Amino acid sequence: MIRPSTVLWASAVILVGYAMFQVKYEVMQQEEQLARLNQKIADSREAIRVLNAEWSFLTQPTRLGELAKRYLNLVPIGSAQLGSIEAIPMRDAAQAAAPAPAAPPPLPLARPAAHPAVRPRAQLAHYEASAEP
Numbered sequence: 487m488i489r490p491s492t493v494l495w496a497s498a499v500i501l502v503g504y505a506m507f508q509v510k511y512e513v514m515q516q517e518e519q520l521a522r523l524n525q526k527i528a529d530s531r532e533a534i535r536v537l538n539a540e541w542s543f544l545t546q547p548t549r550l551g552e553l554a555k556r557y558l559n560l561v562p563i564g565s566a567q568l569g570s571i572e573a574i575p576m577r578d579a580a581q582a583a584a585p586a587p588a589a590p591p592p593l594p595l596a597r598p599a600a601h602p603a604v605r606p607r608a609q610l611a612h613y614e615a616s617a618e619p
Contacts, residue, residue, distance in 0.1 A: 543549070554560060
């Protein structure tokens with residue numbers, strides 16, 4: 487006859503074996519997922535390196551200068567393009583007599599504030615009250 491403790495130990499061994507089996511396959515799945523993620527990271531880093539190399543090639547000053555010459559047809563500005571002083575219209579007498587709008591007064595310079603922890607509370611309260619509009 488089988489003792490109850492033998493049945494209990496046998497069922498415990500079977501349960502532990504099954505749990506170990508499940509944990510083993512879960513770990514294998516996690517390792518596969520980690521390998522896939524590491525491969526994606528490596529692929530992304532390689533793509534970044536390729537893009538940086540392309541960017542370095544495409545932004546070379548000599549290449550950009552050649553492309554600008556070929557497609558933009560830019561030339562330095564000549565004095566004939568600027569015009570002459572006579573081409574500027576003169577102001578009317580009424581506009582010349584009108585006073586120019588006054589410039590706004592300069593803003594007062596703010597002194598650098600000390601750290602709030604150093605200030606006494608009364609100064610801090612005064613500063614906070616003056617800072618509000």
